[in-house]
Amino acid sequence: MSRIGKKEILIPENTEIKINQNSILIKGIKGELKYDFSNLIKVERIENKLKLTKKHETQKTQEIYGLSRSIINNMVIGISKGFRKKLIIQGVGYRAQMEKENLILNVGYSHPIYIKPPKDIKIDVENNVNIIITGINKETVGQIAATIRSKRPPEPYKGKGIRYEYEVVRRKVGKAGK
Structure with a gap:
């Protein structure tokens, strides 16, 4: 079982993040990206890091947990470096x-x-x-x-x-x- 979802996502300088109930909007130097994540996980910002947590302990939640973390991390990298x-x-x-x-x-x-x-x-x-x-x-x-x-x-x-x-x-x- 992958543990990729447990890793925190570092937010670079000049990056603005807005988290609504089940969506995240990331604005940066190169542009902006939006992602609607599942209601099985929760995304929260702690200082200059993003942390994902699971609401339940099921197989489906574990799958979406790692996937969502990878997608959000790729969004952060994309708007800062491309x-x-x-x-x-x-x-x-x-x-x-x-x-x-x-x-x-x-x-x-x-x-x-x-x-x-x-x-x-x-x-x-x-x-x-x-x-x-x-x-x-x-x-x-x-x-x-x-x-x-x-x-x-x-x-x-x-x-x-x-x-x-x-x-x-x-x-x-x-x-x-x-």
Whole structure:
């Protein structure tokens, strides 16, 4: 059983937190985020820390306890530092470019792929092959990165495709010639 819910969340400087009955609003340097948590847990502020407590001792409460703590902690990190994912495109003729707010991918199909990011996500393209996704919400940054990667995942024979920055693609040996 995880004990992650017992950890306190440190609140950085210049951060404003409002706790209503079952919702929390966190405002910081980069923006603001809101989360509606379950009524099975209680969130309270003690000086410059947030502490979560369980109202009951059930399996469901324990699950939500750790989950809520992780989500609130990610919100605090997001509004103070932000989140970033980097994707790398490999392959001859594969490239990416920005047109206004839209990302255009040319990754071996007969047509370009257009991806429109949500309002709170910023996408940058470096050298036509590096895509950097930044934002304050960890979930949406990861989801946009996964969506972009899913358009052409790396294949195991030549390694062509879109991969995460530190992803290792296990290569296979091609067919043996006679």
